Amino acid sequence: MGDFKLIQLSNHTYYFAARSNIGVYEENGDVILIDSGSDKEAGRQVMKFVKQQKWEIKLIINTHSNADHIGGNAFIQKRTECRIAATDLETPFINHPFFEPSFLNGGYPHKRLQNKFLLAAPSKVTDIIPDSGPVPDTPLEALSLPGHFLQMIGVQTPDSILFTADALIPEEIVNKYHIFYLYDICRHLETLSMLKEREAVQFVPSHGDPVSNITEMADANVAKILEIIGQISNICTKPVTAEELLEHLCIHYGLELNGNQYVLLLSTIRAYLAYMLDEKMVEILYNRGRMEWKTR
Template sequence: MYELIQTGEKSWYIKNPANVGVYDLGGGEVCLIDAGNDKEAGRKILKKVTEAGWRVSCIINTHSNADHVGGNQFIQSRTGCRVLSSDIENAIARHPELESSLLYGGYPYAELRNKFLLAKPTESTEEIESALPPGLEIIKLPGHYLDMIGIMADDGTCFLADAIFSADIITKYHIIFIYDVAKCTAKLILYI
C-alpha cells in the first residue's frame, strides 16, 4: 500500500484504496490526480511524493467523493498547492456536507457523516478549465458523479478515477453508485 508505480514517462500512481495519480510537471513539481480519503492518506501520499524528491504544485480532483478529496486539506495546508476541478465538484470539495446530503436526500444521519462520505473542507479551489497544467487534457466523464472528469497525460497515461471499477470492488460492494445512468451509459458508448 502507498507504493509509487510508474505508468508512463511522466506519470505514476500511488497505490491505495483510491489510487492517486502523479504527473511530473518538470522542475521538481508534480500534479496529483486526487488526494486520498482523509488526513492520514494525505500524509502518506505527501511523504511518498517528498521522498521521490518532488513538490506538489496542484491537485486535480476528478470528482468530489470523499475518498478522492479527503486528503486535499492536509496536502494543501502543508504545500500551499492549488486544487482544481469543475465548478460543481469544487463546491462540494469546499462544502463536503453536500455529498452526504445529496446521497441521503436531506441532512444525513450520523452513520453517513463519516470520513468515507464527509471529507474535511478544501480551503480553496480553482476552476480547472483555466488552470489546467500543460501536458494534461480533461476528459469529461459524467455519470458516476455530478461532473466527474478524467485526465489524459501527454505520455499516454489516462487517469479515469471511478469510471472503471475492478472486479474486486464490484465483488466487495455489489452495487456501484451512479449519479446519472443516462450520462454514464452515453459516455461509455462513445469510448467503445
Template sequence: MYELVQIAENSYYIQSPAKIGVVKLNDTDVCLIDSGNDKDAGRKVRQHLDANNWHLTAIFNTHSNADHIGGNQYLQNKTGCKIYAPGIDCGFTRHPILEPSFLYGGFPPKDLRHKFLMAQESNAEYLTDDALPNGFQKIPLPGHFFDMVGFRNADDVVFLADCLSSRETLEKYQISFIYDVASYLDTLEMIKRLEAKIFVPAHAEATDQIAPLAQFNIDKVNEIAEKIIAICATPLCSEQVLQKLFAEYGLQMNFEQYVLVGSTVRSYLSWLKDMGKISARFKNNQLLWERVKPQ
C-alpha cells in the same frame, strides 16, 4: 499499499483504495490527480514527495467523493498547492457536508458524517482548461457523479477516476454507485472507443486494454436494470425495491450501503421511468413504481 508505481516517463500512481495519480511537470514540480481518502493518505503522499525532492504545485480532483479529496486539506496546508475541481463537484469539495446530505436526502445523522462520506474542507477552485498543465487534456466522464472528469497527459496516460469498477469489485458488491445511469452508460461506450498508452482507473488495475472492462460494467448495469424491472412486476415503493434488490444479491444493509445503493436505485428508477419501462403513481400517499407491461 501506498507504493509509488511508475507507468510512463513522467507518470506514476500511488496504489491506494482510490489510486492517486502523480505527474512530473519538470525536474522538481509535480501535480496530483486526486489525493486519497483522508489525512493519513495525504501523509503517505507527502512522504513520496519528500523522498523524491518533488514540489507539489496542484491537485486536480476528478470529482468530489470523499475517497478522492480526503487528502486535500492536509496537502494544501503543508505545501500551499492549488486545488481544482470540476463544476458542481467544486462546491462539494469546498463544502463536503453536501455529499452525505445529497446521498441521504436531508441532514445526515452522525452515522453518515464521517471521513468515508465527508472529507475535510479544502479551498478548491473551479477547474478550467487554463488551469491545466501543458500536455493535459480534460476528459468529461459524467454518470458516476455530477461533473466528474478524467485526464490525459503528455505521456498518453489516461486517468479514468470512477467511471468503471473492477470485475472483482462488481462480483463482490454487485451494485456500484451511479448518479445518472444514462450518462454513465454513454461514458462507458465512449471509454470503449478510447485509445491510450495506459489507462488508470481509480478502482481497477492499470491496463492498456480498457474496452473489455468497460463492457463488463455495461453488462452489470443492464443486469441490475432488468432485475429492478422484474421486481416492479408488483407496485412497490423505492424502499421495498431496495430491500428486494439487496435480498436478490445477498447484500447486507448498513447506513453507508443504505444511502449509496439507495441513491443509486432511485437513479435507476428515474432512468427506467424516463425510458417508459416502469411507471410511477401515488396511492395512499405513497409513491409506487410498477413495470410497464409490453403492448
C-alpha cells in the same frame, strides 16, 4: 495503508496504489496530483513519498468531489499551499464537503453518516476548470466522464496515461458487489461507450490496477447495469417503493449494507428508476403516502 506504494507508469506519470488510486504527473520536480486519496492518512503518505523524492506538489486536480477522492486535499493543501482544480459543479462539494452526506441522505445527515467515508475535511478550490480539453497552465487534458457524479472528469497525461476516476470498475469488483454508486445511468452508459473508443497507452481506474485495453472492463460494467435494469423490471411487476426495491436486490445479490452503503445504494436505485421512467420502462404510482414504481 500498508499497501500504499508509488508505481511508475511512464517517464513522467506515476500512481499511488491505494484504496483510492492517486495519479502523479512529475516534471522537473514539480508534481500534479490527480485526486488525493481517501483520507488524511493518504495525504500524509503522499507527502512522505514526495518529500523522499525531493519533489514539490503544485496542484491537485480532483476528478470529482466524493470523499474518497478528496480526502487528502486539506492535509496536503495546508502543508504545501498548492492549488486545487475541479469542475464547476464539483467545486461546492469540495469547498463544503457537508453537502455530500446531505445530498446522499436527501436531508440533514445524522451523525453516523458524518464520517470520513462520506465527509472529507474542507479544502479550497482555487481553479475552476472546464470538463474537457486542456487543463489550464498544465500539460494535462481533462476528459468529461459524466454519470458517476455531477461533473466528473478523467485526466490524460502527455505520456498517454488516462486516469478514468470512477467511470470504470474492475470486473472482479463488479461481480462481488453488483450495485455500485451511480448518479445518472443514461450519461454513465454514454461514458462507457465513449471510453471504449478512447486511445491511451494505459487506463488507470480509481479502484483497481491499470490496464492497456478497457473493452472487457467496460463491457462488464454495461452488462451489470443492464442486468440490474432487468432485475428491477422483474421486481416491479408489483408496485414497490425504492426502499423495498433495494431490499429485494440486496436479498437477490446477498448484500449486507452498513449505513454508508445504504444511502449510497438507495440513491443509486433512485437513479436507475429515474432512467427507467424516462425510458418508459416503469411508471410512478402515488398510493396512501407511498411513491411506488411499477413496470409498464
